[in-house]
Amino acid sequence: MTTEHRMIDIVLVLYAAAAAGYFISGGQRWLGKVSFWLASIGLAANLIALVNRVSLSGRLPLSNGYEFLLSFTFITVLMYLLYEILSENKKASGVVMLMGTLLITAIIVLMPQQIGETTPLMPALKSPWLTVHVITAIIAYSAFTLAAGLAIIQLRNAISTDDSAIYKIVSAGFAMLSLSIVLGAIWAEQVWGSYWTWDPKETWALVTWIIYAIYLHLHRQRGWRGNNARILVIIGFLLVLFTFFGVNYLLPGLHSYA
Amino acid sequence: MHFYKFVSSMTTGLVLLALIGLASAVGSSLWPENFFQAWPFRLLLLFLFINMALCTINTSTRFFRHRAKISKNWKILFRSAGLLMLHAGIVLILIGAGLYSYLGHSVQLSILEGDTVEINKVIPVDNSFSLKLHTFSIEFNADGSPSQYYSEMEVLEAGKTALAKTVSVNHPLVYKGVKAYQSSYGYLTDVVVQDGDAAPKTVLAQDGDFIQFADTTRTVKVFKYIPHFDPEIGLETKSMEPVNPRVVYSVYEGTELLGVGAAPFGEPISIDENVSIEFKQVRPYTVLTVKTDPGLPLVTTGGLLLMLGVCMVLFGPSSRKKEVSSVHDN
């Protein structure tokens, strides 16, 4: 057990406790508050784990599956807590914190060998284009995760028809995903001489991008507001998960080191 | 007119997008090798291109017709410009990618240290030039893994140096519309052959080559160059660094294997009476991907427009939805 393993465990426990707290609070204010603080302390622990990672490896925590997930979870929870503070709406907290918990669990289950290890970057990965490609991907994925969390709650409660928050968050995520795909293509062109090869990762990222493009058009031009729109947002999120986990662990491809 | 409206409508565009998404998902799972080059998929992309090109033209004519009205509200102007850039960017990318698939070329080119290659022998270009490899080298991390590959190249035109450039991973050479990328590398081995009483001669062997002799029926297979030989590991190299360079070879009589060895450089190995070989040195060669892509400027411009446009629309000042869509309504 390295210090890093222990840090990941602490983050996991805090996120799981926050999720559980939200789920059993049933509207009780004090439990909701406790959960908020558990989530915030979890976020701080997540940040410390990231900083520790940076000091170990001497570079941004973006270069393998473990670092990606740790940053991805951090940004997701950060965005969620900001959303909760700004909207004063706690309804999605259980779902989002559960997603955070599952993402950290995925690190422990799927890539335990990467925790506490640093290996030098292979030459292809040494590129500023790659850095901005991954940062924008993480922000996009986090936005889509949060949007899906909100969509799930609205779908279940079937009350408020105001989905403007979801629309705004998906818009931000879509812009980031667009940047990420173009920046990734620029990187691929520099390193291999082809900006698009239809490898599985690229293909599934494109499918994800298309789903959200369709959502944005239908939302704005066709006035899609109800459950159909929410289901599209959730499908988009499932595609995000497949693009990351499915492609890395089920299919072979150029990106299998990511 | 009905037809034009149908072909350029957003609904058609969205249906095409959905079909392309579905086809990509299914195609990449079932036929990952060739689905995206097959004509049905290309046809879908062509339809999307036509639809989006017309849709973009419509939007821009509307944009300029209503310019006076739009420009009163700079937020709407900003958003409309962003939308135009975003959709036009995608159209440019589709055109550029189409140009590459019909007019572009990409080949793998191996050059031995010291050798020069005439570029129009490997890829069609208008103004030919030559590429010379001076040296190929690998830089290592502390743990022995490679940290960078360097090919010191020189571009020659009419025998004169036009450009000197070290190509490495992520740093391609660009010259007159041709780009060369560090792709791979390998080694050839200089083998000095002493065959009977004849004067020794040197042959250049690739991994896997056989050497035959006049004075014996035995043959030698130059199996593999191993930069960091470790008997514990055997045929795999421990690292890419030349810590203990050896050449693994095997000796045959007909098809019968007589023995296997891992020879250091500079030591003669007796194969039979009067016949010996000596591995003298390895000579690295670089493998470059050499590419011409007349569509690349368009694709790059399209990508930049797409990035800029999408940020202007989705992060820009959000004007009220009603006003904005009224400008664009058909």
Ligand code: HEM
């Ligand atoms: C991959 C393809 C496409 C992408 C990424 C894309 C992206 C976008 C985005 C981000 C918006 C802004 C939506 C919003 O504000 O919620 C938009 C609006 C729009 N798009 Fe597309 N689009 C694509 C294809 C198409 C196609 C095929 C058409 C029509 C043929 C089209 C026509 C429009 C129109 C008319 C608008 C609305 C303009 C407005 O709201 O004022 N788009 N598009």
